[in-house]
Amino acid sequence: MTKFLETALIIHILLGLVGVSSVYFIWTGFLKKTMKLSSLIKSGWIALVSFVLSWLSGGYYYVAYYGDNVKPVIKAGDYPWAHSVFTETKEHLFLFLPFLTLMILIALYFYGDKLDKNEKLKKSLTLLSGITFFLGVFITLAGVIISGANR
Amino acid sequence: MPWDIIIRISHVIGTVLGVGGATMSQIFIFKALSDGKVSKTEDQWLKITYTVLRIGLVILVISGFAFLLHSRLEGFEERLYSARTWSKIIMTLIILINAVLLQVRRIPFWLGSSVSLVSWYGSLVLGVWRGLTAGYLGIFSVYIIAIFVVAFILEKIRQRMKISKL
Numbered sequence: 141m142t143k144f145l146e147t148a149l150i151i152h153i154l155l156g157l158v159g160v161s162s163v164y165f166i167w168t169g170f171l172k173k174t175m176k177l178s179s180l181i182k183s184g185w186i187a188l189v190s191f192v193l194s195w196l197s198g199g200y201y202y203v204a205y206y207g208d209n210v211k212p213v214i215k216a217g218d219y220p221w222a223h224s225v226f227t228e229t230k231e232h233l234f235l236f237l238p239f240l241t242l243m244i245l246i247a248l249y250f251y252g253d254k255l256d257k258n259e260k261l262k263k264s265l266t267l268l269s270g271i272t273f274f275l276g277v278f279i280t281l282a283g284v285i286i287s288g289a290n291r
Numbered sequence: 292m293p294w295d296i297i298i299r300i301s302h303v304i305g306t307v308l309g310v311g312g313a314t315m316s317q318i319f320i321f322k323a324l325s326d327g328k329v330s331k332t333e334d335q336w337l338k339i340t341y342t343v344l345r346i347g348l349v350i351l352v353i354s355g356f357a358f359l360l361h362s363r364l365e366g367f368e369e370r371l372y373s374a375r376t377w378s379k380i381i382m383t384l385i386i387l388i389n390a391v392l393l394q395v396r397r398i399p400f401w402l403g404s405s406v407s408l409v410s411w412y413g414s415l416v417l418g419v420w421r422g423l424t425a426g427y428l429g430i431f432s433v434y435i436i437a438i439f440v441v442a443f444i445l446e447k448i449r450q451r452m453k454i455s456k457l
Contacts, residue, residue, distance in 0.1 A: 287371055
């Protein structure tokens, strides 16, 4: 693997983690009695930018390296399901993350100051950020399973 | 300094801050509630401790994944499938979910405190015990027993300090 691809993989993982952590911060922020809107918006931006950059670097790694070098090794190894189940699921699910985060961010911009009075919307956003967090965790752990099967 | 040493040092620092933060927060909660009310100073100390704990958690998670990435790049992929690694990942997830459940009061305080402490100490023990051969069943059997043992000990401390039910 070239240094550039290694860097792409490192960026993909680290920014993915930053994104998931930021979404967790947003989720727990919604659960607090008094939430700080500016911190939630800041975290929303960090999550969105991290997910998009993680998308791009992961996508580059997938197209330039994974398909020809990792996928055949996994499929011929002891854990072919790591690709057929986890990579296949991950490569579709991870498309959702930036859009879900964008939805949270838009809601915060337009309705953020009304959330304390609008309990229904606050609950929906809490649920949405929780779902985004768990999707992010699943995708992260799927990455560990896929990487571990490359032998 | 080689990367694996930097990652290991960061991982140890994250664990130390997290385990220390979880322990101190439990001590501060008991101390603060021993007179029936939480003063402003006690509240500030608790907030500081939670901040330290959160910083520890972030360092732990990032260095943990850096360690997994290092294993992948250096050709030690088998480490990514070990019961020790996955047990640590699961315990870290439990810490995160437990914090949310405590915040929304969907878990009794006695259980939440015990889950937090045992998960942090569990991660510490699994990190240190490099030659451990136990599988998931062994690790999580001990983990569940430890949760109830620690909950019992915390309850005895609470009674001794004459703190009303939390």
